[in-house]
Amino acid sequence: MKDEQIKKQFEAAVERYAEMGVDVKKALEQMQKISLSLHCWQTDDVTGFENPDGQLSGGIQATGNYPGKARNIQEVRQDVEKAVSLIPGSHRLSLHAIYGDFKSNVDRDQIGIKDFQSWIDWAKANNMKLDFNSTSFSHPKSGDQSLSNRDKGIRDFWIEHTIRSRAIADEMGKQLGGKACHNLWVHDGMKDLTVDRYLYRKNLEDSLDKIFAKKFANVKDAVECKLFGVGLESYTVGSHEFYMGYAVKHGIMATMDMGHFHPTEETYDKISALLLFTPEIMLHVSRPVRWDSDHVVILNDSVQMLAQEIVWANALDRVNIGLDYFDASINRIGAYVIGSRATQKAFLMALLSPIAKLREYEANGQYFERLALLEENKAMPWSAVWDYFCLQNNTVPGEQFIAEIQKYEKAVTSKR
Ligand code: RNT
Ligand code: ZN
8 A cells, every 4th residue: 555545545535524524633633642551461471570481370361372472571572662663653551560670589579660660761762651560360379369368468468569569650650751550450259159258358348448548649540350260250359349339439440351241241331330430441452252361352343332432422531541462372463463453443433433413313312313324434434544544653554564563473573
């Protein structure tokens, strides 16, 4: 695709959208401001740098063994830089606590800014901002419960870890400007019938109270619920109701991971409900296939409706868009880029939707017209606008990123 052709198709699209009452230039301006929080863990199947041979625990699984996985901090950074070069716009990187630049064995209750300063310097050099996640899984003390454990010693260990994680996020926000999101997800649960459900939830609440008692000026706190984990099928301490209650009571964010609800339950409808009661929302854009499988995000109905809901609720500045999936069965950077671009496309399509007309139809009770326009909107030339957006951001349009990733695979990842 030549630049000239992209521009010509863009001009035609601008005209067609104008007929629908949509201002493409304005949509592009808004699009430019949407940054994704890219999940570093797609590069290495959620391994991190504590123990490269360690097993991923906590009821999550990355399946597949496609060659070329990043094995150390240099390779993770190199792969993220490659992915970012193929994702238009400016973005954030979301790190887990196991991705520190550890110079020695640092246990989780000992991590500090020293282990992440080189990431902050890297982010600055790459014009990115950072977000952070405490890591309760893949550790000898992870077990089936961390912050909700019956054992006070175990709880205290994870409380200390999580406070330190928030302190690191605070420093990231301070040094890079703006606030950093800190996301807290713990796997805590039980495989089989659980009788003391109240006890574990009370323990979790107490632990959270201790964790959040410390206030950090540069952190936006989020808590992530879940339906179930592998091996922890019967009971999840941090359920949706639990964290929604906690987030509302304490004025922090709830994280909505698209894979963490019943298979027919959609995330998009939760946005407007939550926004009335919490300051902001954190998203984990993902793709569950039959379970919380964390497949690569694609431009499916769920992602499109989620983006529409956010745009139509005029809530772009109250929603933090994080990605969360890990596919180890295909080229990992390819997976990273497909999902990121799919998420962006969904937001662009939402920004280009004829919402004024749709609202008018709805207000008038013209429901046939509303449905008809929603259907017709699907075939509008949004892809011409997408390609132009890529061009504006010096990123390859259309399918050209496939060849770029193949080149990178040949030169870099296949040699690992
Ligand atoms: C697990 C949660 C959590 C993790 C990451 C690695 O089900 O979705 O967000 O995927 O923190
Ligand atoms: Zn998640």
